[in-house]
Amino acid sequence: xxxxxxxxxxxxxxxxxxxxxxxxxxxxxxxxxxxxxxxxxxxxxxxxxxxxxxxxxxxxxxxxxxxxxxxxxxxxxxxxxxxxxxxxxxxxxxxxxxxxxxxxxxxxxxxxxxxxxxxxxxxxxxxxxxxxxxxxxxxxxxxxxxxxxxxxxxxxxxxxxxxxxxxxxxxxxxxxxxxxxxxxxxxxxxxxxxxxxxxxxxxxxxxxxxxxxxxxxxxxxxxxxxxxxxxxxxxxxxxxxxxxxxxxxxxxxxxxxxxxxxxxxxxxxxxxxxxxxxxxxxxxxxxxxxxxxxxxxxxxxxxxxxxxxxxxxxxxxxxxxxxxxxxxxxxxxxxxxxxxxxxxxxxxxxxxxxxxxxxxxxxxxxxxxxxxxxxxxxxxxxxxxxxxxxxxxxxxxxxxxxxxxxxxx
Numbered sequence: 001x002x003x004x005x006x007x008x009x010x011x012x013x014x015x016x017x018x019x020x021x022x023x024x025x026x027x028x029x030x031x032x033x034x035x036x037x038x039x040x041x042x043x044x045x046x047x048x049x050x051x052x053x054x055x056x057x058x059x060x061x062x063x064x065x066x067x068x069x070x071x072x073x074x075x076x077x078x079x080x081x082x083x084x085x086x087x088x089x090x091x092x093x094x095x096x097x098x099x100x101x102x103x104x105x106x107x108x109x110x111x112x113x114x115x116x117x118x119x120x121x122x123x124x125x126x127x128x129x130x131x132x133x134x135x136x137x138x139x140x141x142x143x144x145x146x147x148x149x150x151x152x153x154x155x156x157x158x159x160x161x162x163x164x165x166x167x168x169x170x171x172x173x174x175x176x177x178x179x180x181x182x183x184x185x186x187x188x189x190x191x192x193x194x195x196x197x198x199x200x201x202x203x204x205x206x207x208x209x210x211x212x213x214x215x216x217x218x219x220x221x222x223x224x225x226x227x228x229x230x231x232x233x234x235x236x237x238x239x240x241x242x243x244x245x246x247x248x249x250x251x252x253x254x255x256x257x258x259x260x261x262x263x264x265x266x267x268x269x270x271x272x273x274x275x276x277x278x279x280x281x282x283x284x285x286x287x288x289x290x291x292x293x294x295x296x297x298x299x300x301x302x303x304x305x306x307x308x309x310x311x312x313x314x315x316x317x318x319x320x321x322x323x324x325x326x327x328x329x330x331x332x333x334x335x336x337x338x339x340x341x342x343x344x345x346x347x348x349x350x351x352x353x354x355x356x357x358x359x360x361x362x363x364x365x366x367x368x369x370x371x372x373x374x375x376x377x378x379x380x381x382x383x384x385x386x387x388x389x390x391x392x393x394x395x396x397x398x399x400x401x402x403x404x405x406x407x408x409x
Contacts, residue, residue, distance in 0.1 A: 024267040025294045026274060029087070030249050033188035033217040035119050035145050037087040037273065039294070041262070041287055042220070042251055044277035045090040045123040045148070045192070048343070052112050053317045055089045058280060059116060061288050085291035087273070089120045093150045093164075096126030096135035111142050118145060121190070125150040127162040127173065129180035140185045146217070147185060149177065151193035151207075154226045165226035168197050171207065178214035188217040192253070192275075195238050198227040208242045208250070220251035220275050230278075239269040251275050259286070259293035282347045284310060304352060308379040311348045315341050315375060319368050337368035345371075353382065 029038035043050060043058055094110040113120050122139040124147065126132045132149070139147045151174065153164030160166070167174055182189055191211050196202040204221055211219050221242055223234040234254025243250045252271035256262050262274045279286050285302055292299035302310070318337045345362040349355035361374040 024263045026262050026266055026290055027272060030272040032088075032146055032190060032249060035188050037119060039085060039087045039291060040273035041086055041290060042088040042273055042275040043086050043090055043280055043287075044220075044253060044275045045093050045121075045150070046277060046281075047092050047153075049281055050090060050092050052114065052117070053314070053321050054281070055091075055117055055120070056114060057314050057317055058086050058284060058287065059089065061085070061284060085287035085289075086276075087119070089117050090148065091120070091122045091144075093123045093125050093153060094135075095163075096124045096128070096132045099124070099135040099138050100131050107138065107142075111139070111144075113144070120144055121146040121148050121188075123148040123150050123192070125153060125158060125163040127167060127177075129173075129176045132177055133180040133184035136181045136185045136189070140187050144187065146188035146190060147181070148220075149181065149189075149191045151191055152222050154194070154229050159226070165194050165197070168194065168203055168207070168226060169201070171203060171210065174207065175210055175214065178211060178216060182215045189215070190218045190220065191216055192220040192222065192251075194222050195225045195235065198225050201225075202238070204238055204242055205245050208246050212246045212248050216248065218249040218251065218272075219246070220253055222275075222277075223252070223254040236265060236268050239265070239271055243270045243272075249273065253277060257283075257286075259290045259299055262290050263293065281344060282350070284314075284348075302351075304379075304382065307348070307352050308375070308382075311345075311375055312372070312379075314344065314348070315368070315372050319372065322368065338365060338371055341365075341368060341371045354378070 027040035029036060030040045031037065043055065091113070092110060099107055099111075111122065122142075122144045124132060124135050124139070126135070136147045150164055151167050153159070155164065158164040158166065162170070162173075167177075178191075191207075193204065193207055195204045202225070208219055208221070219242070221239050223236055223238050224230070224232065236252065236254070239250065239252045239254075249272040250269075251273045252265045252269050253275035256265060256274055256276055257279045262276075265271060265274055274290075276286055283289075285306075289299040315337075318340055322337050342363055345359050349358050349362075352358060358374070358378045361378065362371050365371040365374055
């Protein structure tokens with residue numbers, strides 16, 4: 001049965017084991033209309049996660065990692081992104097009603113992006129065709145490379161407004177939305193959806209064909225039903241069926257937690273690209289690991305020093321963004337940073353020796369600078385203590401998203 005709010009469980013279901021023939025690769029590129037995405041990997045839109053800071057954090061993974069930079073001898077430059085291994089970034093899902101009805105200053109909270117984020121898409125949710133068309137025009141005028149429609153979010157407060165996966169029960173309304181948005185913008189238009197409302201109402205193949213008929217440039221399928229939420233296994237066989245039913249690009253999503261999973265999905269489904277959701281904040285190196293694995297058949301794992309650089313880099317980026325936006329109207333400011341740091345601390349410190357102690361210190365800190373000071377203090381002590389501490393690694397199960405998170409990947 002679905003859980004309240006459809007938040008992600010603390011412990012994920014174990015992914016199925018996938019064997020990967022050496023010949024299989026995540027594609028080097030794919031196109032969404034005129035937009036070239038290289039490599040064929042996409043950061044999923046996630047509420048409360050994929051803001052501009054996190055997107056740039058993923059884009060510049062090489063700055064805090066010892067994993068070889070694509071283009072060097074260990075990674076083939078022809079099959080990977082020159083910066084991070086992530087080909088396309090996506091915003092948090094954003095209310096079309098909110099964009100259409102609020103002042104431009106308030107829109108900046110969700111539509112701010114930087115030049116180094118291209119190619120980037122903005123994802124919208126809503127149920128009114130005219131409102132979604134107007135919001136899509138705003139997205140286009142803001143300079144995004146593409147606009148995406150969310151038909152997958154299972155959260156009750158979204159479904160209750162007939163948004164997200166709630167629309168999967170109303171295909172005629174979806175067709176109206178497709179037509180209105182397609183008519184309103186010239187940039188690529190894509191859709192992300194689930195299999196259907198439940199196992200007895202699977203509509204993904206019909207919906208995919210409708211998207212192609214109405215001129216959409218691509219689609220992404222999260223291979224679970226709305227009723228599943230984020231539980232159970234993603235049913236990759238439906239991605240294969242959708243791929244066989246349309247000629248527009250198909251992006252596969254669901255249960256990609258390792259490079260082997262990404263390659264296995266491509267092998268099993270024939271999808272044109274893979275989309276990474278919950279694995280990205282849990283393992284920010286996953287895109288670069290996929291690039292490595294694609295090129296060489298193996299990949300590196302982050303060291304403790306890599307994790308220090310990564311944690312510090314992201315937390316400093318949060319502080320810098322808060323400083324840069326402090327003079328903007330309140331609705332456009334980055335906001336309080338300590339809470340965001342605490343949100344990510346659970347994911348980032350997994351695998352760090354003594355990680356529980358660091359998490360406790362972070363949770364007890366009251367300001368962003370205080371959190372950063374605790375991170376520096378902890379890792380400085382780790383360096384001084386040396387290998388004895390390294391043996392006491394945090395080996396508990398990898399944490400999922402906190403139950404308070406609203407995640408719509």
